[in-house]
Amino acid sequence: MTITIKTGADIDGMRVAGRLASEVLDMLTPHVVPGISTEALDKLAHDYIFNVQQAIPAPLNYAPPGYTPYPKSICTSINHQVCHGIPNDRPLKNGDIVNIDVTVIKDGWHGDTSRMFVVGEGSIAARRLCQMTYESMWKGIAKVKPGMRLGDIGHTIQTFAENLGFSIVREFCGHGIGRKFHEEPQVMHYGRPGTMEELVPGMVFTIEPMVNAGRREIREMGDGWTIVTKDRSLSAQWEHTVLVTETGYEVLTLSAGSPPPPAFITAAAT
Template structure:
């Protein structure tokens, strides 16, 4: 069942979302060649806790860290560790926080130093696809209008949409109904209503859409080893259109 949030509940989610957005801004300022993914994770955890929130991912289904840090061909759920970022890498950073019982969730993919033009194009297209999807998150639309907007934009630019992982509803739990694929035919799925809150998150690959999970049972990579990008916002459907709750 899809839970509609009251204005008071959405206000609480704004608090959680702002902390996530601020944490990702900190990551934008911090990512550089030579830093480890574990160092990024520690900085993020310190910031989230310092704002009075709790890292939403740490301990979630056994996940061991505050951030998901996915580098290059890693699509999602990369575990922070001793890996040092190098110039030319890209890193997808997925971050969640919970405060006053409500969750925020967002992701960004960042270049490390100078990246190849084709990879830069992938990042730009994935972020633009997120906003294409958000533009459809309005009262009266259907859920798959969001999905179709993302897919059509991405595929028109020659990239592929990951099928195995999707966006989701969010609120008092990290993952709520509905699931939000990044592909599909328009005019299908539940009708969007004021009070829905959605985590919209295109995961887009430079090559094939096919993925596989590594032996750590978390890290998902592209099957062909080519780069992947991931952008996400938590979005509330309001009387006045979509409101991004995870903007800093």
């Protein structure tokens, strides 16, 4: 396994790409309301990335081995859709939850982030799932510093989510990122502490837990991309791109409109 260690100049480029990806979500936020289609959200994002940011949406025509090219510029996964949902013309309904996943390429560097949105008035259960998934991502981020191991991140996320009665999707994981959309290492959201690769300064990867309200089993839809929960329970996901620094971590996918970190993060920083 070859993990690319980013230089200072590399990191500068990734900071820009990460901020731009987050700013796409900032721009979309007021538009995520009942009645809008994910197709319309995709067009807003596509035009903004190309025309305003003068960047490239990485998902568009992305085709890893065994896949048909992805046809849209963002991924939109609704309710029991776990990930890789393809935008379409179905209007969002009051109470839906939707993950919007954005990856921007700027000057050759990738920035990758996603957020959950509750459309209109969501149920207490749906809001709790989204909030606890957000906190599980940050529990993992908080483990990032030199000398820790990837298994420490996964174990922390898994323990937190499962203690709340949720389950962790295991077939998909976070990943290294840089000039390529997906690089080594793979970042599992479950596992044993003290296992897998040791973290060293200059590593950049995503942490993006997918958390189900019901069982963890999933299946692929006929479009070859969309993943859903087998039991049709709700699923949520949040994602940040994270740099290992000399003393801890830096989240590269933050912008003016990013949701604030949970209280346990801000308390630790004081």
